Amino acid sequence: MMTARIVVLTIALGAGGVAAYLVSNSEGQQPAPAAPVVQLPTVEVLVAKADIGLGQAIKPGDLVWQTWPEAASNIFIRRGDRPEAANQLVGSIARAPFVVGEPIREQKLVKSDGSGFMAAILPAGMRAISTEISPETGAGGFILPNDRVDVILSKRDKNPDKPGAADSVSSETILTNVRVLAIDQAPKEKEGQNTVVGKTVTLELKPEQAETLARARQAGTLALALRSIADVNASETSKSDTQQQQQMAQRGNAIEIIRYGVSTSQGAK
Structure with a gap:
């Protein structure tokens, strides 16, 4: 009985010593310093404050300045280049939709100059x-x-050959x-x-x-x-583009080209 008690006491003393050793080592170690955060250069660009639909006119308050990575801002409107752009674009019409937070590009806007919405968004020649x-x-x-x-x-x-037929x-x-x-x-x-x-x-x-x-x-x-x-x-393409332009009827030494319903003749080569 005495032997069993001595064995248990020995094991307890050993476990306590190991725990004390581990605690002393952990207190002596300093935590590793955190890696410094790299700060990317930023600029302010003009973005949509809310969704802007196709054909919607820009109103005061529809556009705001937002921080943006400088390396990706070359195609957008930057505050340092045009500080009054938010006011200058008021009245422009969206030729394509913008979602909230999307940077504004002037290629997607058009000045109506008093014209209607459809005339403003219609490309030239169309x-x-x-x-x-x-x-x-x-x-x-x-x-x-x-x-x-x-x-x-x-x-x-x-x-006409079969009266009454479908x-x-x-x-x-x-x-x-x-x-x-x-x-x-x-x-x-x-x-x-x-x-x-x-x-x-x-x-x-x-x-x-x-x-x-x-x-x-x-x-x-x-x-x-x-x-x-x-x-x-x-x-x-259209039928006029694919068929009428390619339809050619040879008449003697001339070739007749039919384009958009108007025929012209050219000498055969």
């Missing part, structure tokens, strides 16, 4: 033309401003990859819930494309086909 749409011809309401669409013309023709229907794409400028929308009640349905679409077109669309409106029914956002950089 035209805005509207046409009627419905849920069936407008991708079910999923087409929104700044989307890209194809315009499809469908025509119903009677067969009409033949033909469809062709007359415009491709054109930008939607605006959608005239109104709420519509459907199955107890409010949905949004566009009735009129305004497209951004070249002058010759606007003429093609105007003629097509009288020839049949127009439908819009929504394009993928991945096709945004695809070239804009």
Whole structure:
């Protein structure tokens, strides 16, 4: 019995000595100093204080100055370069949306100079033309401003050789990859819930494309086909661009080129 007590006492004394040794060592060690924080040079740039929608005019208080890394501020409006920019840009119209905190770039703004919103955001040389749409011809309401669409013309023709026979229907794409400028929308009640349905679409077109669309409106029914956002950089073409420009009829020694419905003759080489 005495031997067991001596063994227990020895173990306790040993554990206490180890604990005392560990405590003394930890008190003698100093904590490692924290690494110094590298301060990046910063400047103040002009940013949107709140979301700014397409076509919205800049009002006093819509823009604020915010600290920004200097290395990434070259394309933005810096306070050191233009301290009065927040006041100078009041009245400008947003050609593209801004989200809250987004730095302002003047390429996305335009001065209206008294013109209407559509005339202000329309690029030089382009035209805005509207046409009627419905849920069936407008991708079910999923087409929104700044989307890209194809315009499809469908025509119903009677067969004069077979009276009473069913009409033949033909469809062709007359415009491709054109930008939607605006959608005239109104709420519509459907199955107890409010949905949004566009009735009129305004497209951004070249002058010759606007003429093609105007003629097509009288020839049949127009439908819009929504394009993928991945096709945004695809070239804009129309039936006039792809077919009429390439149609050539050789007459003798001359070649007739039909462009936008106007024929010109050139000597064959």
